[in-house]
Amino acid sequence: MSKTIDIITKILTNILTALYEPFGFSLLLSLLATFFYLYAYEPIHAGKGWKSAIVTWYQNFKESVFFRKLFLLAFVTSMILFRTLLNRNLWMNPLSDVMGGWGIWETVNEERQLTTECIENVIMMVPFTGMVMWTFQEKVGNGWKKTLWQSGKIAFIFSVSIEMLQLLLRLGTFQLSDIFYNTVGGVLGGVCYCGIKKIKKRL
Template identity: 45%
Template sequence: MIDIISAITVNVLTALYQPFLFAVLTAYLFMYWYLFIVDNSRDPKNLKDSVLIWLRYFKASSKFRRLFFLAFYFTLILFKTLLNRNMWMNPLSNVIGQWSLYIIDNATGESRLTTECVENTMLFIPFCMLLLWWRDIKCDIIRTIYVGIKYVFLFSLSIEFTQLFFRLGTFQLSDLFYNTLGGLIGALLYWLFYRLNKYIDLK
């Protein structure tokens, strides 16, 4: 059990810290584009002025901050699932995927620990929570779970088909299942935090 927890912790932290600066920069540039191009009512005089306006909106707007954190985590997921992948000759070589914590090494016949299923689940828990937080979902638990599962499933499905089309990894049903499971857990946690926050506000 200790080996499993240790392997999961190392792999998850590695997935987060490796692209951290890249994700921050990408999220910043996305929000810069969002602020000054999509919402073009702002007219910065120079680069310094644009940075100050960006920081002012980050400090003042909760919606702006939520979208920034979502874009940041979205980039982390893309880096792990697409941008940091090697080319595969046959992306359909293992469609069923890996469903357990141990796999059999064909060369030696020995079982080997793999935490991919747990990592996939954990990866999409924060993503679902950030997505629901950004959309400011305030509804009953069934609706919250439905929205969370729907968006995580569609996002995960798009990742799998992108991997298939560009041969970046393999298309796996297990990935789709565990990613969606992470969305389910994330939606439940989001709803619990929402109810807790609402209860505290009423007191």
């Protein structure tokens, strides 16, 4: 029982830390990403100076549901990138533990230590794929099989991209377990999206 409490406590602590530390940075990055979106798709209204750009951004955020979804998606994505890439120390050998990270216990200097990274990798991708499905729901379609396939595929591609960047930039270690658990989390995000959508229809 005490081990279960330790695991839950560690997961909650790490999740709250991951939410607290990059919050301001993610907010700023989301603003910049949505400003870039406006300049790409509404250059006539957004490209008339910074005051006009701010007014255009506010009007879009107020009137467009898709724009608000896009902002939230950019926010969630930047939170994940901060945890996986942007706030990592350089590693001498990113391939030192390719097959590690599968369980919740690891041996460090002949001592058994609790690690909840595998569980956190699953949890991390749930809101990401849920947000992707919600933002682009018209393109995804209504079928739950297609939704689960798309969410798993997106999570897999996103995870592989992060792991390859970690490898190339030496920011963390390349681990196959991360790809697996992130993909599982992505599918669970699709399940949550389908479940919430079904509940909303019944209500």
